[in-house]
Amino acid sequence: MPHFLITNDDGVHAPGLLALVQEVRKLGDVTVIAPDRNWSASGHVKTLHRPIRVKKVKLGDGFPALAIDGAPSDCVALAVLGVVDQPVDLVVSGINPWPNLSYDMIYSGTVSAAAEAVINGIPGIAVSTDHPVQIDAERDYRAAASTARRVAEKAIANGLSKDLLLNVNVPHIPEEQLKGWRITRQGTRIYEDELVTNFDPQGNPYYWIGGKFPGGVEEEGTDIAAIKSGYVSIMPLQLDLTNYKNRKSLLDTGWET
Numbered sequence: 001m002p003h004f005l006i007t008n009d010d011g012v013h014a015p016g017l018l019a020l021v022q023e024v025r026k027l028g029d030v031t032v033i034a035p036d037r038n039w040s041a042s043g044h045v046k047t048l049h050r051p052i053r054v055k056k057v058k059l060g061d062g063f064p065a066l067a068i069d070g071a072p073s074d075c076v077a078l079a080v081l082g083v084v085d086q087p088v089d090l091v092v093s094g095i096n097p098w099p100n101l102s103y104d105m106i107y108s109g110t111v112s113a114a115a116e117a118v119i120n121g122i123p124g125i126a127v128s129t130d131h132p133v134q135i136d137a138e139r140d141y142r143a144a145a146s147t148a149r150r151v152a153e154k155a156i157a158n159g160l161s162k163d164l165l166l167n168v169n170v171p172h173i174p175e176e177q178l179k180g181w182r183i184t185r186q187g188t189r190i191y192e193d194e195l196v197t198n199f200d201p202q203g204n205p206y207y208w209i210g211g212k213f214p215g216g217v218e219e220e221g222t223d224i225a226a227i228k229s230g231y232v233s234i235m236p237l238q239l240d241l242t243n244y245k246n247r248k249s250l251l252d253t254g255w256e257t
Contacts, residue, residue: 002028002089002156005117007075009039009096009109012067016095018060019141020127023149024092025063027156031084032065033075040096044112045071054083072113080120090160091117092152094127095144099169101223102189102216105237111167118239123164125151130227131172143175147232169223169233179230186235187222190215 004024008017012034024030036055039045052070059065066083068075076091078084093113100108114124129144147170155164171178194211216224226233250256 005088005091009072019145023145036067039109041107042109072109073116076116091124096128099130100128125166144170165237167235182226182231184223184233184235187224188217
């Protein structure tokens with residue numbers, strides 16, 4: 001029976017994590033290690049300058065979990081390094097309440113946890129949904145959780161490659177309305193960040209990065225186009241960040257000495 005490690009970047013008591021755990025438990029053994037607070041947009045962090053504290057907690061349905069005062073990637077590292085006795089077959093991270101599309105992946109704590117798994121020779125899946133930012137209604141994670149279980153099940157059935165790293169984004173619609181799955185490539189995100197400047201009581205300036213929720217170019221075949229069209233986006237990632245086109249250009253134009 002496969003053993004799954006479940007984590008996230010929104011904190012151990014986030015409803016998306018509970019929904020994910022309840023679905024993945026149908027496939028095998030589950031261990032939950034998650035941050036004790038929100039680490040959204042934290043990027044890939046490794047805590048080396050202080051101890052990491054771990055405590056036992058229970059999820060909303062009573063399922064046992066471990067909460068740590070470190071980052072999502074720390075959760076995976078601790079599991080691999082011995083906090084968890086049983087070897088982990090697959091790491092599933094999520095469910096993030098906002099999409100992780102295009103350049104979002106550089107910032108995403110959700111994706112970084114799955115990437116940390118691959119760094120340690122374990123396949124990883126990051127799962128997000130695209131709850132509309134302008135809607136205040138309670139988020140429904142059922143479609144995303146069910147999709148996560150099905151993706152994990154298919155990955156196991158096809159044989160788990162140690163470098164398997166999938167970024168899964170699920171439209172925030174009922175599962176029966178999903179049009180299907182698309183294997184996508186990275187699209188282009190459009191950020192409209194703004195700098196808000198204010199002053200503290202002592203007259204010292206402080207800054208807040210704000211602005212509108214990012215948009216994107218809906219180019220055919222991309223993660224952005226798929227999710228906007230009602231399809232689940234499944235994008236395989238790799239940790240090799242080499243730009244081979246520019247490397248060749250630098251070689252061809254005599255940069256080596």
